Amino acid sequence: MGQCLELSAAVCRIGVYSCFRTLCCKGPPSPRTEYDVVCVGLTGSGKSSLLTQLCSESTDSIIPTTGFRIKAVPFQNAILNVKELGGADNIRKYWSRYYQGSQGVAFVLDSASSEDDLEMARNELHSALQHPQLCTLPFLILANHQDKPAARSLQEIKKYFELEPLARGHRWILQPCSVENMDAVKEGFNQFINLLEEIDPENTPGRL
Amino acid sequence: MANDSGQPVGKSPVHFGTGDRVVEMEDSEVENLATSISSDVDAEFDTVIGHIEDIIMDEEFQMLQRHFMDKYYLEFENTEENKLSYTSIFQEYVNLLEKYIEQQLIERIPTFNMATFTTSLQQHKDEISGDIFDMLLTFTDFLAFKEMFLDYRMEKEGHGLDFSGDLIVTSLSKSSSLSPASNNLRHF
Numbered sequence: 001m002g003q004c005l006e007l008s009a010a011v012c013r014i015g016v017y018s019c020f021r022t023l024c025c026k027g028p029p030s031p032r033t034e035y036d037v038v039c040v041g042l043t044g045s046g047k048s049s050l051l052t053q054l055c056s057e058s059t060d061s062i063i064p065t066t067g068f069r070i071k072a073v074p075f076q077n078a079i080l081n082v083k084e085l086g087g088a089d090n091i092r093k094y095w096s097r098y099y100q101g102s103q104g105v106a107f108v109l110d111s112a113s114s115e116d117d118l119e120m121a122r123n124e125l126h127s128a129l130q131h132p133q134l135c136t137l138p139f140l141i142l143a144n145h146q147d148k149p150a151a152r153s154l155q156e157i158k159k160y161f162e163l164e165p166l167a168r169g170h171r172w173i174l175q176p177c178s179v180e181n182m183d184a185v186k187e188g189f190n191q192f193i194n195l196l197e198e199i200d201p202e203n204t205p206g207r208l
Numbered sequence: 209m210a211n212d213s214g215q216p217v218g219k220s221p222v223h224f225g226t227g228d229r230v231v232e233m234e235d236s237e238v239e240n241l242a243t244s245i246s247s248d249v250d251a252e253f254d255t256v257i258g259h260i261e262d263i264i265m266d267e268e269f270q271m272l273q274r275h276f277m278d279k280y281y282l283e284f285e286n287t288e289e290n291k292l293s294y295t296s297i298f299q300e301y302v303n304l305l306e307k308y309i310e311q312q313l314i315e316r317i318p319t320f321n322m323a324t325f326t327t328s329l330q331q332h333k334d335e336i337s338g339d340i341f342d343m344l345l346t347f348t349d350f351l352a353f354k355e356m357f358l359d360y361r362m363e364k365e366g367h368g369l370d371f372s373g374d375l376i377v378t379s380l381s382k383s384s385s386l387s388p389a390s391n392n393l394r395h396f
Contacts, residue, residue, distance in 0.1 A: 065289060066289070066291075066292075067289050067290045067291040067292050067294070068289070068290050068292065068295075069288060069289055069290065070290070070350065070351060091292065094292055094295075097295060098295070
């Protein structure tokens with residue numbers, strides 16, 4: 001089984017330059033580094049919307065994701081191959097099947113959600129932070145929906161999610177944002193890419 | 209890499225051996241040694257690729273793949289979003305077919321080592337032909353795998369397409385009156 005994965009990993013690294021991915025900038029492939037990122041969060045937190053906007057596509061027809069998406073999202077210094085997973089109750093239990101091979105995690109939360117939902121999001125974030133396949137990876141936490149009146153502030157989120165104690169051992173970024181302010185989203189991702197770049201590429205497992 | 213005197217290899221004669229028995233090699237000798245080692249590895253790599261070609265062209269593999277796709281092709285839809293089921297089907301596909309290839313390789317080359325091969329794969333990526341590469345890609349790149357199923361589905365469902373609305377049937381016997389338009393059908 002281990003050997004099968006080795007063949008897979010080798011071809012996967014070669015396949016990185018293949019044109020099978022949906023590269024949403026639609027330009028010629030440029031020699032930017034690529035990183036595999038998994039994007040999770042509760043349903044309605046805004047994962048699909050943010051990723052779609054980052055690819056300059058229309059968000060008009062977005063409906064709750066019931067499966068998963070793979071999108072190659074271009075940034076100035078890197079391309080992130082994002083595996084985005086639906087966040088509904090019945091899908092969350094499958095998240096961990098998609099963790100392998102990830103080099104970083106993007107966690108999206110709705111800053112304006114109910115107390116119950118916020119608690120659920122906290123539980124999910126903590127599970128992810130502690131999961132064996134994610135526990136050494138950098139995390140980008142996007143506190144989305146900041147444009148809504150009920151949105152908790154950055155400090156409130158940091159405190160409620162107990163990031164200081166619980167994200168210990170991780171490199172993490174907490175970025176407040178909304179779909180109305182894509183600059184903030186990009187800023188968060190660019191800082192996240194800096195974290196990803198700090199990892200020694202030779203030591204990255206990089207398995208699919 | 210440095211030799212005893214701490215100078216990098218290639219910049220000065222390379223010393224092999226320890227203590228009294230030190231053999232000094234000139235740069236060109238080191239180069240020749242390196243070339244001959246790499247051409248052995250190349251030959252081995254080419255052999256494996258040759259075998260993979262044979263294996264995937266073989267009827268047994270083709271049938272294995274086709275049966276698998278028949279089982280699941282209806283599950284695949286041409287949408288950006290992927291169903292969770294695609295993942296379990298993907299894993300089943302890899303387990304079934306990649307393992308088959310590995311077994312076949314070991315039968316042909318008892319000393320076959322997957323780890324050595326995958327390292328060579330990286331270095332020789334430009335030399336692998338399109339077909340083989342596409343095939344190997346479906347084991348690792350989920351989107352290539354999905355594309356393969358979508359293509360298969362189109363192929364299967366294409367046979368069910370009804371062309372009758374596009375065809376005009378006109379009798380060409382002398383007794384019937386032929387309009388200039390239908391006359392052209394003879395050259396169809």
